[in-house]
Every structure is written in C-alpha cells, then in structure tokens.
Amino acid sequence: MKRFFIIPAAFALLLTACSEDEDQTEAEEAASGASNLEVRDDPSEITEDTVEDDSSEYExxxxxxxxDNEEAAAERPVAVTINNHPDARPQSGLNQADVVYEMLAEGEVTRMVALYQSEWPEVFGPVRSARDYHIDVARGFDSVFVTHGGSPSALSRLGAGEIPSLNGLHYEGTLFEREAHRQAPHNSYISADHLEEGIREEGIEQERAINSLSFSEDEPDVSSSEAFEAEITYPQGQYNVTYTFDETEEAYMRSSDGDETVDERTSERIGAENIFIMSASHNVIDDEGRRDISLQEGGRGYLLRGGEMYDVDWINQDGRLVPAVEGEEVPLAPGQTWVNVLNAPLGEVVEITDEESL
Known part of the structure; x- marks a missing residue:
C-alpha cells in the first residue's frame, strides 16, 4: 500500500487582489535585474517496511x-510553470520535481517548467505565465499543464485545448491563491489539494501510459571527463547557476546568483542526480522580446552525472528532449534531472571544473 505524508504549511495562504495582466510586468523585471489530498511520498524515503514485496517490478x-505499484507508475505527469525572478525565490516544491527545465524568457530572465509524476509537494509556486516552448515541453510528457497567464500565442493554444490545463487567470482566488508575503506577480501558488480539485472539475484523465526516460545505474559507454562543478552564465547575473557535485548525496547541488537553491517551506537544499545542459536556437519574435526556442532540430549538450561530464547531443524524441550519441539515447542516472536550455554555444557560457582545479 502506498504511504503518504502531508508537509505542514509554513504560513497561511492569504488572498490579495490582483487584476493586472501578469505579462505587463516583464519589462519591470528586466530593469530591476484532493479534499485532504494525500501527497505522495518522496521515493528516496521508501524503505522495505513501506513498499510491497513486488514493488521492484515498477519504476x-x-x-x-x-x-509502489503499477497505478503509481502510470499517474499522469503535471507540468507547472515556475517563477524564477529573484523576488520569487526561494520557490516551493522544486525539491520534489522529477524533471525541471530552466529556459529564457523576455527580459533575459529565466523561467522553469517543473514536472511532477512520482510525488507532489503540498504547495507549488510561485506559478507564472506560460510561453509556447513551455507548452511544448509539457506536451512531450502528455502532462497536465499549470500556469498563471501566458503570452497571446500560448493562451490561444491553451484555449484551443492543445493540452489539458489549469490557468490562474480563470481560477484566481479559488484554486490559485496569492500569498501576502510577496508582491504580485511573484506570489501566485496552487496547493496540492486545489490542483487535485481542478483536475477533477475539468474532467482530466489522470492515468496515462507514460513512455519512460532511459535510466541506468551503470556509467554510459561514452567518453567523459571529471566534472565537479558547472557554472552557467546568463545575460543577467541574477540568473547565473552553479551545480556542485556532492559525493555523499551523489547529486549536483544547485546555487543561483551565489545563493544555495533551497525549498521555501522546508529549507531543503535542492540538487539533482542529472544535469543536462543544452544549446538551442532562440529568436526574438515580437516587440516585447518574446522568444521562439527551436526544440526540434537538436544540437550539442553536456550531461553531468556521478561527477563526470559526458559530451553528447540532444535530440527531440517524441517531444522529449534527451541526451544522445549518434542518435541513441544516453541513459540518465536514476533520480531527479535539471535541464538548462541555453541560447549560446556551450563553450561560451558553461565552465566545467574538476575537483583538483577548485
């Protein structure tokens, strides 16, 4: 039987009025630099006492x-657009995401799409507005898409039903709530119970046959070099990212603008077993600086796992962006994955350092 837990909320959710279109704040950001939902367990906490004997059959x-079982492995992923503005940090729930994509938006800010399948946090957020490429990422995993607003093109696609979605523009003050300790647009959150409620209200199917990413405990049969730390430079320094390998955790711990990335409610340090860094073509498409990111053509990538960097390509495999060599998918280490999609040749914006050189 699946074991569940509820993380106590650190503070109450208070509703505040916000009628302003969230996308109007992008230029300012650049300038300023279910009912009693049973929240799923952290898979790393599963022990022999809490897992059925046959649970190893399922991943x-x-x-x-x-x-835990076949049903848990088939639950539909949820993709949440997460705000990464400095005023939105630290975020809530990123420590429990299976896969996180970090991508540029207008104003040279970055925004995230966090995918949840194996577990949900009690609260997700701050939730922010969507762009077309966020929808593309979510569709690749046949996800339920969660956003608060969007670009005109993204809203058109959501309105046409391209992907099942919950939008804070339609559920402001009901499913989505504004927290008083932050200013809009950096304070929109959705709780796990409200997410479950919205999925039920919209009649969204919650079970899906999900194509698994490729995983292996064994090191990939690909040439590699030691990678103790990776530094990613973005146009705005507030969004620079550092991943540092922790041999005890066997994961890369994340920092942003020199500060450790932690969960807002638990203060848990955030890291991942896999860091996938990829370069893709970006084109500005309107006067607001919105971008089109080409996620079809493939390109160069770095895969970091186990303290090693593997020089790979990235390919679009049925809508999912995966590392590959000569067209064959390179397996990830079991665990969480962070993906950084960059707008420059990797050698110009990514610095890989071995332990001895630090």
Missing part, C-alpha cells in the same frame, strides 16, 4: 526509481 518513468 517511476521520469526518475527510474522504484514505484
């Missing part, structure tokens, strides 16, 4: 870790 498709 979560986005982490490769043991699943």
């Amino acid at each position: 979560y498709p986005l982490t490769g870790l043991p699943a």
Whole structure:
C-alpha cells in the first residue's frame, strides 16, 4: 500500500487582489535585474517496511526509481510553470520535481517548467505565465499543464485545448491563491489539494501510459571527463547557476546568483542526480522580446552525472528532449534531472571544473 505524508504549511495562504495582466510586468523585471489530498511520498524515503514485496517490478518513468505499484507508475505527469525572478525565490516544491527545465524568457530572465509524476509537494509556486516552448515541453510528457497567464500565442493554444490545463487567470482566488508575503506577480501558488480539485472539475484523465526516460545505474559507454562543478552564465547575473557535485548525496547541488537553491517551506537544499545542459536556437519574435526556442532540430549538450561530464547531443524524441550519441539515447542516472536550455554555444557560457582545479 502506498504511504503518504502531508508537509505542514509554513504560513497561511492569504488572498490579495490582483487584476493586472501578469505579462505587463516583464519589462519591470528586466530593469530591476484532493479534499485532504494525500501527497505522495518522496521515493528516496521508501524503505522495505513501506513498499510491497513486488514493488521492484515498477519504476517511476521520469526518475527510474522504484514505484509502489503499477497505478503509481502510470499517474499522469503535471507540468507547472515556475517563477524564477529573484523576488520569487526561494520557490516551493522544486525539491520534489522529477524533471525541471530552466529556459529564457523576455527580459533575459529565466523561467522553469517543473514536472511532477512520482510525488507532489503540498504547495507549488510561485506559478507564472506560460510561453509556447513551455507548452511544448509539457506536451512531450502528455502532462497536465499549470500556469498563471501566458503570452497571446500560448493562451490561444491553451484555449484551443492543445493540452489539458489549469490557468490562474480563470481560477484566481479559488484554486490559485496569492500569498501576502510577496508582491504580485511573484506570489501566485496552487496547493496540492486545489490542483487535485481542478483536475477533477475539468474532467482530466489522470492515468496515462507514460513512455519512460532511459535510466541506468551503470556509467554510459561514452567518453567523459571529471566534472565537479558547472557554472552557467546568463545575460543577467541574477540568473547565473552553479551545480556542485556532492559525493555523499551523489547529486549536483544547485546555487543561483551565489545563493544555495533551497525549498521555501522546508529549507531543503535542492540538487539533482542529472544535469543536462543544452544549446538551442532562440529568436526574438515580437516587440516585447518574446522568444521562439527551436526544440526540434537538436544540437550539442553536456550531461553531468556521478561527477563526470559526458559530451553528447540532444535530440527531440517524441517531444522529449534527451541526451544522445549518434542518435541513441544516453541513459540518465536514476533520480531527479535539471535541464538548462541555453541560447549560446556551450563553450561560451558553461565552465566545467574538476575537483583538483577548485
């Protein structure tokens, strides 16, 4: 039987009025630099006492870790657009995401799409507005898409039903709530119970046959070099990212603008077993600086796992962006994955350092 837990909320959710279109704040950002939902367990906490004897037959498709049962492994992913503005940090729930994509938006800010399948946090957020490429990422995993607003093109696609979605523009003050300790647009959150409620209200199917990412405990049969730390430079320094390998955790711990990335409610340090850094073509498409990111053509990538960097390509495999060599998918280490999609040749914006050189 699946074991569940509820993390106590650190503070109450208070509703505040916000009628302003969230996308109007992008230029300012650049200038300023279910009912009693049973929240799923952290797979890393599963022990022999809490897992059925046959649980090893099943794996979560986005982490490769043991699943409680077949039903748990088939639960539909949820993709949440997460705000990464400095005023939105630290965020809530990123520590429990299976896969996180970090991508540029207008104003040279970055925004995230966090995928949840193996577990949900109690609260997700701050939730921010969507762009077309966020929808593309979510569709690749047949996800339920969660956003608060969007670009005109993204809203058109959501309105046409391209992907099942919950939008804070339609559920302001009901499913989505504004927290008083932050200013809009950096304070929109959705709780796990409200997310479950919205999925039920919209009649969204919650079970899906999910194509698993490729995982292996074994090191890939690909040439590699030591990678103790990776530094990613973005146009705005507030969004620079550092991943540092922790041998005890066997994961890369994340920092942003020199500060450790932690969960707002638990203060848990955030890291991932896999860091996938890829370069893709970006084109500005309107006067607001919105971008088109080409996620079809493939390109160069770095895969970091186990303290090693593997020089790979990235390919679009049925809508999912995966590392590959000569067209064959390179397996990830079982666990969580962070993906950084960059707008420059990797050698110009990514610095890989071995332990001895630090």
